[in-house]
Amino acid sequence: xxxxxxxxxxxxxxVLLIVFAVxxxxxGSSRLVAGLPVWLWWHIGWMALASLAFWLFSRRAWGLWxxxxx
Amino acid sequence: xxxxxxxxxxxxxxVLALLIxxxxxxxxxxxAEDYYLASRTFGTVVLLFTTFATLLSAFTFFAGPNTAYWxxxxxxxVMGVMDGVLFAVLWYLVGYKQWLIGREHGYLTxxxxxxxxxxxxxxxxxxxxxxxxxxxxxxxxQQMGAGTALAALTDGAMxxxxxxxxxxxxxxxxxxxxxxxxxxxxDTLQGAFMLGMVWLALIxxxxxxxxxxxxxxxxxxxxxxxxxxxxxxxxxxxxxxxxSIAFGVAMFPQVNQRFFVARSKTxxxxxxxxxxxxxxxxxxxxxxxxxxxxxxxxxxxxGANVLPLLLAEYTPVWFAALVxxxxxxxxxxxSDSMLLSGSSYFTRDIYRPFFNPAASERRExxxxxxxxxxxxxxxxxxxxxxxxxxxxxxxxxxxxxAQLALPVMIALYWTRTTRAGITAGIVGSQLFYLAxxxxxxxxxxxxxxxxxxxGMALGLVLTIGISWVTSPxxxxxxxxxxxxAD
Numbered sequence: 001x002x003x004x005x006x007x008x009x010x011x012x013x014x015v016l017l018i019v020f021a022v023x024x025x026x027x028g029s030s031r032l033v034a035g036l037p038v039w040l041w042w043h044i045g046w047m048a049l050a051s052l053a054f055w056l057f058s059r060r061a062w063g064l065w066x067x068x069x070x
Numbered sequence: 071x072x073x074x075x076x077x078x079x080x081x082x083x084x085v086l087a088l089l090i091x092x093x094x095x096x097x098x099x100x101x102a103e104d105y106y107l108a109s110r111t112f113g114t115v116v117l118l119f120t121t122f123a124t125l126l127s128a129f130t131f132f133a134g135p136n137t138a139y140w141x142x143x144x145x146x147x148v149m150g151v152m153d154g155v156l157f158a159v160l161w162y163l164v165g166y167k168q169w170l171i172g173r174e175h176g177y178l179t180x181x182x183x184x185x186x187x188x189x190x191x192x193x194x195x196x197x198x199x200x201x202x203x204x205x206x207x208x209x210x211x212q213q214m215g216a217g218t219a220l221a222a223l224t225d226g227a228m229x230x231x232x233x234x235x236x237x238x239x240x241x242x243x244x245x246x247x248x249x250x251x252x253x254x255x256x257d258t259l260q261g262a263f264m265l266g267m268v269w270l271a272l273i274x275x276x277x278x279x280x281x282x283x284x285x286x287x288x289x290x291x292x293x294x295x296x297x298x299x300x301x302x303x304x305x306x307x308x309x310x311x312x313x314s315i316a317f318g319v320a321m322f323p324q325v326n327q328r329f330f331v332a333r334s335k336t337x338x339x340x341x342x343x344x345x346x347x348x349x350x351x352x353x354x355x356x357x358x359x360x361x362x363x364x365x366x367x368x369x370x371x372x373g374a375n376v377l378p379l380l381l382a383e384y385t386p387v388w389f390a391a392l393v394x395x396x397x398x399x400x401x402x403x404x405s406d407s408m409l410l411s412g413s414s415y416f417t418r419d420i421y422r423p424f425f426n427p428a429a430s431e432r433r434e435x436x437x438x439x440x441x442x443x444x445x446x447x448x449x450x451x452x453x454x455x456x457x458x459x460x461x462x463x464x465x466x467x468x469x470x471x472a473q474l475a476l477p478v479m480i481a482l483y484w485t486r487t488t489r490a491g492i493t494a495g496i497v498g499s500q501l502f503y504l505a506x507x508x509x510x511x512x513x514x515x516x517x518x519x520x521x522x523x524x525g526m527a528l529g530l531v532l533t534i535g536i537s538w539v540t541s542p543x544x545x546x547x548x549x550x551x552x553x554x555a556d
Contacts, residue, residue, distance in 0.1 A: 014159055021151045022308060023298070030297035032290070035282025036358070039298040043147055044354060047154050050346040054158060058339035065483070066167050067554065 002061045010061055017050045076223050076391040083395055084240055087256045087402075091244045094252030102434040106178050106414045108251040112331045114340040119261035120254035121328050121341070122348060123403045125153060125319060126264065127212065130352065131397035132375045135360025139368075139376040142295050143361040144303040146353050148311050154349035156316035161342055164320050164475075165329040167482050169338060170554050172330040180326050180474075181419035184481065188489040189545025191423040196493070197474065198419035200500055201323050204471055205412050206449060207464035212405040213238055213453040219398055231454055238450040241402065245409050245446075246439045250331065253406050260403050264396045265352055271393060272355040275384045279366060282358075288365025295364070306518030314522035317475035318468035323411035324404070413441030459508075466507050469522030473499040476526050477533040484537070485552055491537025499529030 002010075023042040031038045057064075098104050112120070137145050168183065177183040181201070185194025217234030228236075245253065279285050289295050299305070319325050332338045356377075363370070363380040370376045381390035417437045422429055429437070452460055463470070477495035481487045506512045506521035514521050542548070 018151065018155050018159065021155050022147045024305070027299050027305075028297055030290075030293045030295075032283070032286055032296065035284070035286045037143075037296045037298065040143065040146065040354070040358075043150055044350055047150055047346040047350040050155050050158070051343055054346070055343035058343055062335070062339055065163070066170070 002064050006061060007064060010057060010064060013053055013057075017046075017053060021046055021050070073224060073227075075388050076394065079388075079391050079395040080220075080223075080398060083399055086259075088240075088244060088247075090255050090259070091248030091252040094249065094255060095247045098249050098251055100435045101431045102414070102418070102438060103176070103178060104251075105249040105435050105438055106327070106410065106418075107331050108249070108254065110173065110331050111333050112254060112337065113333055114337050114344075116254050116258050117328065117332055117337055118341045118344055118348065120257035120407075121325065122352075123257035123261035123264070123400070124324050124328070124407045125404075126261075126352075126400050127215075127404045130264070130356055130400060131377055131393070134353070134357055135363070135377045136370070136375060138357040138360030139364050139370060140372075141302045142297075142300065143357050144298060144300075144308070146357045148308055148315075149353040149357075150346070150349060151308070151312040152316040153319070153353075154346040156312060157319055158342055158345035160316060160320040160475075161329075161338075161345065164326075164479060164482065166335075166338055167551075168326075168329040169332055171551060174554065175550060178327070178330065179415055179418050180321070180323070180478070181415060184478065184492070185419070185423075187481065187547055187550045188492060189543065189547060190489055190493075193489065193493060194419045194423060196496065198415040200474065200496070201321075201415055201471070202412060204463065204467040205323055205408055205415075206445070207452070207460040208467040209405055209408050209412070209445070209449040210453045210460060211464040212401050212408075213450055214456065216398060216401050216405075217453065219394075219401070223394065234450060234453050237402065237405075238446050241406050241409060242443050242446045245406050245442045248406075250410060253403075253410060254331075257403050257407070260396070260399050264400060265348075267393050267396050268352060268355045268359075270389075271381060271385065272359060274389070275359065275362075275380065278384045279362075285362040285365060288367065289361070296361075304518055310515075310518075310520035310523050314472040314520060314526070315468045317526065318470070318472035318522075321471040321474040321478065322408075322468075323415055324407035327411050327414065409442050409446055412445050413438050416441050416445070462507060466503075466522075469503055469507075469520070469525070470500070472522050473503050473525050473529055476530045480530070480533045480537075482551055484534075485548055486537055487533065488537045488540045489543040489546055490540040491533050491535075494536040495529040495533030498532040499525045502528050 021043065023039045026039040026042060029038055033041055099109070103109055134145060171177065171183060175186065177186070179198065181194040181197035184197055185191055213234045216237040217230045220228050220233030220236070221230045276282060276285065286296065294300055359380060360376050363376045366380070368376060368379050368383060370379055378390060378394055381393055417434055421437065422434065474496060477492045477499070480495070481492050503521060503525040506514055506525070512521070516524055
């Protein structure tokens with residue numbers, strides 16, 4: 001069973017991963033790094049992070065909100 | 071020369087797919103569960119790639135890069151939010167829960183799962199009917215795409231109707247034979263093929279032009295182009311597209327049905343974690359090529375496909391032909407899955423409960439195959455007439471499916487959802503969205519926010535509100551969703 005604090009933490013992580021997949025703070029930026037826009041690098045990195053977070057979730061907390069009787 | 075190579079590659083692909091279909095037919099039992107769901111036996115690679123290839127339509131190779139060429143590469147972000155994170159989260163929240171319920175009760179379709187829980191065959195038929203309504207024109211669009219692509223490829227030697235007819239005939243034979251198992255095997259092959267081709271194309275073109283910096287140099291004259299956001303990509307537009315399509319995808323029959331087919335929990339865990347990476351790996355190169363084409367001086371007419379022009383400029387004929395074959399394959403890998411799922415929705419949720427409840431396994435399996443023929447032929451005939459109203463429905467199908475998502479999710483997670491509540495949520499949001507699409511005096515967007523999103527909110531409010539004020543109807547079985555064996 002996942003501790004209560006961690007249940008909320010995972011909810012927050014999922015929301016953060018969705019919201020900041022678009023780097024809103026780079027709105028209007030056209031700066032290039034190695035030929036690609038900085039906002040695209042952010043997105044690529046963010047998706048790698050999302051994969052890592054999902055993998056951790058599947059190891060530690062899989063079944064959260066779903067398994068067991070509410 | 072080029073024509074022969076292109077046709078050869080496409081015919082070669084069709085033959086290969088057919089062989090895989092025959093191999094799958096030989097090991098498939100004559101039961102509905104095996105035909106529609108391959109008896110829930112998929113491992114990580116097959117499940118990941120069959121879902122992936124089913125999601126990808128010709129959009130990845132044609133419309134997507136075209137949009138990047140004209141409006142800038144921000145569409146990558148839409149795909150990332152939509153398919154990479156949001157869909158992955160739905161994969162867990164909707165998919166894993168559906169998988170558990172489906173395994174315990176033997177469900178094959180979404181309608182079946184809802185109808186049983188709420189003790190209502192009519193709700194079951196309603197969900198199937200709504201799904202078929204949005205699915206049919208969408209299949210028609212794919213056939214039109216294939217017909218147009220083959221006509222263009224052969225410079226009109228093969229007329230549109232013959233191209234669309236050929237693809238339809240092939241799909242009928244193939245889907246009737248292969249079932250879910252064969253489709254998933256070819257999907258796996260195709261998904262890997264498309265991913266490989268996009269990367270090869272990227273590397274090839276980058277080597278020719280001298281790397282990403284050189285490719286982007288031609289774009290810096292207009293700093294707006296690579297800048298994040300503009301009049302086209304507003305925040306409301308990005309959010310509306312990503313949210314409505316992600317939720318819509320989860321309710322598309324051919325994707326939703328894949329929630330039932332994993333072999334084990336481990337398979338679901340692995341696919342879940344791989345989603346974001348896979349999405350980035352495909353869409354960043356595919357759409358950046360579209361954007362770079364603009365800076366590299368590729369001149370595309372409005373409506374022309376950019377990627378083939380770029381490939382023709384920088385790569386040999388055979389390679390460009392392989393990529394185009396990949397695009398046609400992408401169209402077909404979506405359509406075959408849609409045909410199979412459409413047929414299962416009809417036989418399981420409409421024919422069986424209302425016309426022949428005593429149908430044997432064997433008969434249902436046969437009927438499923440007949441359903442594929444009827445469905446595909448109907449969509450083909452429609453693709454010849456191309457009625458404007460059907461085109462409109464096809465173009466707005468994602469939004470239509472998205473309306474189903476929230477009522478379903480509430481039912482999956484909130485014990486107090488009632489039959490009246492979910493029915494009101496589904497009917498209300500569908501009516502609102504249909505009215506937005508068809509009634510000229512209702513807008514498609516409210517201050518930039520699409521009506522698909524507004525309809526979803528309406529469905530949410532209706533499902534919760536009406537459930538709140540009604541009590542469960544006789545025959546409802548709440549335990550089906552909430553007493554799951556771990």
